Amino acid sequence: MSSTELQAASAKPATAVPAPLPAPLPVAGARGVAAGLPLTGIIVWALLLSAPLWLPLIGGYTALASRVVVMGLVAMALNFLLGFTGQMSFGHAAYFGLGAYGAGLTLRYVANSTGLAMLDGILLGGVLGTILGALICKRRGVYFAMITIAFGQIFYYIAYSWDSVTGGYDGLRGFTRQPIGVGPFVIDILNNGTLFYYFVLFVFALATGVMSLLLRSPFGRTLLAIRENERRARFLGIAVDRHIWLSFSIACFFASTAGALFALLNNFADPTSMHYTLSGIIVIMVVMGGMRTFWGPLIGAAIYVVLQDYISSITVNWMSFIGLLFVLVVMFFPRGILGMIKQRSAP
């Protein structure tokens, strides 16, 4: 028995028991596979666009809504890799944090421009992620996860120990987002929280639009094929490693987009936004919302952000509750919320 056969035999139980997850998604002609149910999309957008109107009525505030959208974006970015390519990255906070530091450092040292800050943040996280991705995409499964965590921690240590530039443990302060000039008009996202929310939502719309297009393209279908059966995809002549690398890179670019928005939201960036703890939290957002659905991660992020905001205001032991949330989701709701709804509505 050759080693590949042996491996096939031993790998069988791990891959052949997809008990809690649905079998291959219906591919033929289903317009909404990548973008989720169109209905979900409509509801999500209606809620997001009207959030400043109804949020105060239930005790929320606009900055909380901005945080939900930002965390939703990084969770959806990770889901591109986790849910649609089937590769587990547990180091995505690093690229989120790099986006935040890229934007913060630009505003602090280079120029008072929100646009430039966004661009720098996106490029910093995206390019570094792409470079490391070339190494990461050589492994699979839990080893892929371990390598992503380990590489992610490099940036945490840099941000933590490069005191003179990054502010070290205390984080990077001393910068503020700047109003955006559009022709003769100035959009004051600095002082008007609602305008800033719509700015965040605008970037979110662009990013999710691109993601949705990518997932409907032949490239996106190829990623799904790799997720469903890597061996078969390889036999079909698909360059699996390169596709996973590209998917990783795309996920890094969108994660750093969210990170740049995060720095603008808080006018602050700190090393904990790069730590693997946050990476784990992003993964739980994805799983809680439904990791094979398009909008699920946003819903997971909303639940997590609101819950954490509430729990940390009533107890200092919020970590236990978050840990418990992890355990409960894993044991009892592995499909996530949208995953469960989708399964119920399926014939």
Place this chain on the structure above:
Amino acid sequence: MLQLVLFNVTNGLIIGAFFVLMALGVAMILNLSNVINFAHGNFLALGGYLAYMLVPSIGFWGALIVAPLIVAALGFVVERVMVRRVYNRDPVYSLLLTFGLAFIIQDVCRYIWGVSGLPLTIPDSLSQGLSSDLFFITGYRVFMMAIVIVSVVGLFLFLRYTRLGTRIRAGTLDLDTVAALGINVRLLRSLNFAVGIYLAGLAGVLAAGQIGLNPNMGDDLMMPAFIAIIVGGVGSLTGTLLGGLLIGVASALTTTVMPSAQEAVIYVIMAIVLLTRPRGLMGEEGMLT
């Protein structure tokens, strides 16, 4: 100068010893159950805190024996109640589960023993330096090294010559066949998990005597443990041992030349290994996935 080099090499060997203890525990669980135990560093802290509680009543030596056993028993229970439920699922679930466990254990330690550091009293006989020139080689450090060497050798002998150890090794290679031969695989995995956790608990007691206790004390060892496994190669405990020693000594030598690069060097080693030999130093060819 010679003294400085010796000082750093001693430090490096001790750090490397902890890398090895941690990495071997994580690797045993990973190899047999395909679960990355994120909570490993927190079990380490728990071992230290239990020793702290036990020292007043049964002394340091008693605590050194009992505390890791209690932690191992706890690990056994955790495996039975929670971890085993996710074995047959997508690996993302086992990662999230142990991640949540890490949060809970850390928060519980903080709740019971507080955030600030606590000292673990070690016997006077161990706290003296060997001589005034070699003040940094304390009896305790020599003792730590001895314990680590004994337990690593013991672990390899256990895996090689006992029935349980042979079954664990066999299960690592092909769990289905082992199950088909009538061996209770569920129990095997529980025991294996407990052995891995035992190593973490032991490391915790030893570390507490050297650097004191705090709720995050195991966290800094998690990344080196991962890197030791990646560098050493998948599925090979000998590889993990080599990987742990390699990055321990490398970071110690770097400290002598360029202290600020001490963290960085282990990541550089990992990058080089991934570039030139993705399966790791001792990894087997067919085990890429």
